[in-house]
Amino acid sequence: MYVLVAGGGKVGANVTRTLISWGHEVTLIEQRRDRFERLEAEFEHRVQVGDATEMFVLERAGIRRPPDLLVAVTGDDVDNIVICQMAREHFGVQKVIARVNDPRNQEHFDLLGIQPTVSATANVLAMIEHEVPEHELIHLLELKRESLEIVEVQIVKDSPSVGKRIDRLSLPDGSRLISVMREGRAWIADEATELQAGDQVLAILEAGKEEELRGVLLKR
């Protein structure tokens, strides 16, 4: 696979290093001269210096081939948006991944259809949700393109699903329970699994099914 990485900070450099170790062809673009020189010592011809929002820089890096994947991980959100737009709309790159530095900019990425996106802050918040038990239903993973999401549901003692086998629950169409975590152990859920208070259940569901699932598992 040929991958173009825009932005040679910690994220970009580590992505590049790992992709190379997996045997992929990578070109990394870094704007800052001092950073470029450090990267060049490690990645040699695989790193180029320049502003990845300039079309001639992208062209010099081989965007016209085009790459199988472009990863925009600069520290500037508007740059990441513009790089992804140019790659997709002008150069016909099929897959882009963008980094969101400031989570308040997430809605701009969504508005302009740039996805998938990766946000460290959003990940930390999701982790906090995961660790804080008062949230009954939390989002673990959103697969926007597939229109699917994976959620974790905390079964509490007055949940209507307590004591019921999974095949006795009227789960909404387009949803499925994946696993049950109980007392530190996890099982793959099957139709005979009986839910208990305190269970942490993973579920996969189609977009828009969340309230129905919540109703079946949590609300009376």
Add this chain to the structure above:
Amino acid sequence: MKAVVIGCGRVGSSVAKALVRHGWDVVAIDENEDALTRLGEDWKGGFLVGHGMDVELLREAGADEAEAAVVATNGDNTNIVVGQVLEKRFDIGCVVVRILDPARAELYSTLGLRIVCPTSSAISVLIEAARSCEIRPERATA
């Protein structure tokens, strides 16, 4: 008629003042509060300090009701993104975006943004000015 002007430098402030003279209600936005001085002491429009990527600020500036927007910060990429946000999120019919880089200007104009590229304009004007110079006879070669 309402307009928002994002970026209140030399260009943005002059555009804002001209729109007010033509009877528009204008709110200007700039990251730097000193930019207000560019609008002059008799400035009758609004002025907000902040970044054009801030949706709440755009809303406060009246982007929901604005008929026109001019985006002229000193960052091409900021202008490109803010212009699209004003068009798509706030549904402003007339959004004009300044882009200095001719390559990006051409690309985004083919993607449907209303672009003004002062660099391209300057290049054409300079070429035209050079070509229209009168050549003194003793230097004419052919």
